[in-house]
Amino acid sequence: xxxxxxxxQLTKHYGAVQALRGVDVVVxxxxxxxxxxxxxxGKSTLIKVVSGAHPMTSGQLLLSGRAVxxxxxxxxxxxxxATIYQDLALAPRLTVWQNVFLGAELRRRVLPGLSVLDxxxxxxxxxxxxxxxxxxxxxxDRPVSDFSGGQRQAVAIARALRWQARIVIMDEPTAALGVKxxxxxxxxxxxxxxxxxxxxxxxxxMEDVVHVADRVVILKAGRVAAxxxxxxxxxxxxxxxxxxxxxxxxxxxx
Ligand SMILES: Nc1ncnc2c1ncn2[C@@H]1O[C@H](COP(=O)(O)OP(=O)(O)O)[C@@H](O)[C@H]1O
Ligand SMILES: [Mg+2]
Numbered sequence: 001x002x003x004x005x006x007x008x009q010l011t012k013h014y015g016a017v018q019a020l021r022g023v024d025v026v027v028x029x030x031x032x033x034x035x036x037x038x039x040x041x042g043k044s045t046l047i048k049v050v051s052g053a054h055p056m057t058s059g060q061l062l063l064s065g066r067a068v069x070x071x072x073x074x075x076x077x078x079x080x081x082a083t084i085y086q087d088l089a090l091a092p093r094l095t096v097w098q099n100v101f102l103g104a105e106l107r108r109r110v111l112p113g114l115s116v117l118d119x120x121x122x123x124x125x126x127x128x129x130x131x132x133x134x135x136x137x138x139x140x141d142r143p144v145s146d147f148s149g150g151q152r153q154a155v156a157i158a159r160a161l162r163w164q165a166r167i168v169i170m171d172e173p174t175a176a177l178g179v180k181x182x183x184x185x186x187x188x189x190x191x192x193x194x195x196x197x198x199x200x201x202x203x204x205x206m207e208d209v210v211h212v213a214d215r216v217v218i219l220k221a222g223r224v225a226a227x228x229x230x231x232x233x234x235x236x237x238x239x240x241x242x243x244x245x246x247x248x249x250x251x252x253x254x
Contacts, residue, residue, distance in 0.1 A: 003065065004029040004198050005050070005081075005167060010059035012045050019045040021222040022059070027167070032189060032199040034209040034230070036242050037219035043202045046219070047169050050200070051083035052076035082160035083169040088152055092145035096137060097126040099144050100159045129158035133191050149177050150184035157188055168192055169200040174208055186212050206235035220245045 005027040012020040019042045027033050035043050048054040050061065052070030061068050063079060070076045073083065090099050101122045108118040126140045135154040137147065144155055153173060160168050170189070174182040182205075189199055189212045203209050209216060210230055217227040218241055225245030230238075237248040 001031075002029040003027070004063070006060075006062040006065075007046075007050070008060040008062065010046070010049060010061070011057045012042075012049055012054065013057045019222055020049070020056075023219070023222070023224055025217055025224065025227075027198060027200065029166075029198055030193065030196050031214040032193050032201060032212050034201045034203055034213035034216045035219060036203065036206075036209065036216055036238070037225075038242060040221075041219040042222040043219055044171060045222075047083065047171055047200065047202060050076070051081060051169055053083075077163050077165075080164055080166040081169070082163055082165035082167070083171070084153070084156045084160065084173060085171065088156045090144050090152060090155060093143050095143055096130075096140040096147075096155055096158075097123045099155055100126045100129065100140075100162050102159070104162070125162070126158060129161045130154060132161065132195065133157060133188055135188075148181055150181035150188075153177075153181075153185050154188055157192065165197065167198045167200065169202075171202045172204065173201070174203070174205060182208065206238045209238060210235050216241075218242055218245065218247075 003026050007023055007025040010020050010023040011018070023046065035046060037043050045054065049056045052073040052075050068079065091102060094102070106118040106122050107115040109115045123140050130137050133154050135151065137151055137154065144152055157168065173185050177185060186208060189201065192199055201213060210233060213230045215227065215229050216238065218225045226241055226247040228247045232250055233248065241248050
């Protein structure tokens with residue numbers, strides 16, 4: 001399996017607070033990797049460093065084997081690392097397609113030195129991304145505020161696809177959602193995976209993790225306490241592992 005992302009001895013200090021204390025994580029291409037841990041374990045800090053929102057204090061970040069140092073979230077995004085923030089960073093009054101292309105609109109030249117927004121192309125591409133995600137958002141001209149939480153999540157992911165994201169990072173994507181909408185977001189994650197997109201999922205919900213993740217990394221006080229494959233784990237034993245920092249022993253099969 002190809003390593004798409006590697007964190008080597010990553011540290012992040014906020015003044016005297018050592019949020020990450022030497023984290024080594026390997027992320028394989030096309031997997032769904034869950035990052036779990038108690039409040040304050042360093043999960044959000046980890047993804048802020050990977051997404052370019054915060055500089056690391058020390059250590060290395062390797063993208064497909066190449067050491068990178070992001071100058072900004074936009075820098076990470078244009079290198080295929082997209083982050084879906086908890087608030088989704090959508091503009092509710094703008095249409096679906098305007099949100100997908102926000103800040104990076106497509107233009108077409110009408111005369112030498114004169115270009116206009118290529119709305120037709122942006123509408124069509126938006127519809128195409130949503131189709132890829134199996135989303136039934138029929139009208140990309142409606143404002144985002146018309147749609148449900150799970151559908152908004154899909155719009156945010158469509159925006160990641162617009163940037164040809166190879167890694168999509170999601171911080172607690174189902175935290176504010178009901179059962180049906182949660183199922184929609186889990187299906188979105190599976191759809192991304194089926195397209196070969198790598199997903200980093202931060203989640204407190206062990207049912208969700210067991211449902212969609214291939215592997216789990218457990219952080220505790222800024223360090224990797226345990227990690228392993230999800231296959232065969234029950235949500236309760238994963239919750240236990242987060243508390244103890246020990247990978248659960250699977251019962252021996254007869
Ligand atoms: N901007 C910040 N300034 C100072 N301390 C911070 C900041 N962000 C997080 N921390 C501290 O870093 C530690 C890890 O926090 P965080 O990464 O948010 O953990 P988690 O997402 O796992 O709950 C905590 O002790 C938290 O209080
Ligand atoms: Mg957090």
